[in-house]
Amino acid sequence: MNKIAVERTKRSRIDSVDFNNLAFGSVFADHMLVCDYKNGQWGAPKITPYQSMELDPSAKIFHYGQSIFEGMKAYKDDEGGVWLFRPEENQRRLNISAKRLAMPELPKEIFMEGLVTLLQIDRDWVPRKEGSSLYVRPFMFASGKGFHASPADEFRFMIALAPSGPYFSGKVSVLIEERYSRAANGGVGFAKAGGNYAAQFYPTQLAVEKGYNQIIWTDDNTHEYIEEAGAMNIFIRINDTLITAPTNDRILDGITRKSILDIAADMGIETEVRKIAVAEVIEAAKDGSLKEMFGAGTAAVVSPISSFGYKEVDYDLPELGKSYATILKKRITDIQYNRGEDKFGWRFRVV
Ligand SMILES: *Cc1c(COP(=O)(O)O)cnc(C)c1O
Numbered sequence: 001m002n003k004i005a006v007e008r009t010k011r012s013r014i015d016s017v018d019f020n021n022l023a024f025g026s027v028f029a030d031h032m033l034v035c036d037y038k039n040g041q042w043g044a045p046k047i048t049p050y051q052s053m054e055l056d057p058s059a060k061i062f063h064y065g066q067s068i069f070e071g072m073k074a075y076k077d078d079e080g081g082v083w084l085f086r087p088e089e090n091q092r093r094l095n096i097s098a099k100r101l102a103m104p105e106l107p108k109e110i111f112m113e114g115l116v117t118l119l120q121i122d123r124d125w126v127p128r129k130e131g132s133s134l135y136v137r138p139f140m141f142a143s144g145k146g147f148h149a150s151p152a153d154e155f156r157f158m159i160a161l162a163p164s165g166p167y168f169s170g171k172v173s174v175l176i177e178e179r180y181s182r183a184a185n186g187g188v189g190f191a192k193a194g195g196n197y198a199a200q201f202y203p204t205q206l207a208v209e210k211g212y213n214q215i216i217w218t219d220d221n222t223h224e225y226i227e228e229a230g231a232m233n234i235f236i237r238i239n240d241t242l243i244t245a246p247t248n249d250r251i252l253d254g255i256t257r258k259s260i261l262d263i264a265a266d267m268g269i270e271t272e273v274r275k276i277a278v279a280e281v282i283e284a285a286k287d288g289s290l291k292e293m294f295g296a297g298t299a300a301v302v303s304p305i306s307s308f309g310y311k312e313v314d315y316d317l318p319e320l321g322k323s324y325a326t327i328l329k330k331r332i333t334d335i336q337y338n339r340g341e342d343k344f345g346w347r348f349r350v351v
Helices: 062-066 087-100 108-122 196-208 253-266 278-287 324-336
Strands: 030-038 046-049 067-069 070-078 082-085 133-142 155-164 172-176 214-218 225-229 232-238 239-243 270-273 290-297 301-310 311-315 348-349
Touching: 030 108, 046 108, 062 133, 067 087, 067 196, 082 108, 082 324, 087 133, 087 253, 108 133, 108 155, 172 239, 225 278, 225 290, 232 253, 232 278, 232 324, 239 253, 239 278, 253 270, 253 290, 253 301, 253 324, 278 290, 278 301, 290 324, 301 324
Parallel strands: 172 214, 172 301, 239 270
Antiparallel strands: 030 046, 030 155, 067 133, 070 082, 070 133, 082 348, 133 155, 214 225, 225 232, 232 239, 232 290, 290 301, 301 311
16 A cells, blocks of 8 residues: 555644543544545545545435444553554454445555554544543445435545543443344344444433433343343353353454453453343342443443343442452553553554
């Protein structure tokens, strides 16, 4: 690939940002990457100042929802070095999503070189503060025109950056869902498709009205098995065993999930990848063997659950001093922030 064309901003906005009080994903770095697909091929990617863009009202993204994304983070170490965590996994997954949504796959060089060049240019936007990072959002959508219900013939791939503070704060109480589903067999649950989120918002609002923060998704067929925690994968600790559901059509193959499985096994924690029945979790909550539940994903890393509701009954989880959630989060963030040994070779240096 040729060198990426760069149009630098004439006026950086960086001085207007309070890096000590960052929300999640609500201010954007100076630059973005754009790459268009036309006439059956990807054009040259370019980096421009972050800005709004024009789309035709008939662009198929608006009507038929061809839209996929990735979520990753860039981390700054104490020496000012900037790192990514397993970025090739995001690249691979973007193309798995693209295929399922009848969108063109993006060549690996465009993704990787585009990402690295953009991050090198906006490296000063990677926050230094503990728990903060530069959230990286690669995404692709149908920019092609027409009301005909068929795949577009033009697409746009972009990467935008948002300096962010920690994702969640406080205890999370969740509701085990009995009616709605986020995904079904043969569907797009395994893809990072925008529509999966749209479908999740309404049931989540209902749960919030009942006083919960999030939904625990169960299988669409019986609602008897636990699948994901909101937009995160789920881990359940019964006694000293850490359990997560196997990936399938309905479950997103999370990079945090598989990293946690590897780290836990390496630390000698017993792990099981298997179906988890709601009945088993209720039973374990009643007999005291249920020790922890937590969500796992790039944004929050690990998000401990303090209680869950099921069939109008609430169950509290114990407060543990040394929880798996805390230990595993520390291990994984030590790798991400270049503080600890990287046994698995997951760190990727940007600068
Ligand atoms: C993105 C996502 C995850 C987490 O994936 P990571 O690669 O760990 O960030 C889990 N579940 C859903 C539904 C997701 O969209």
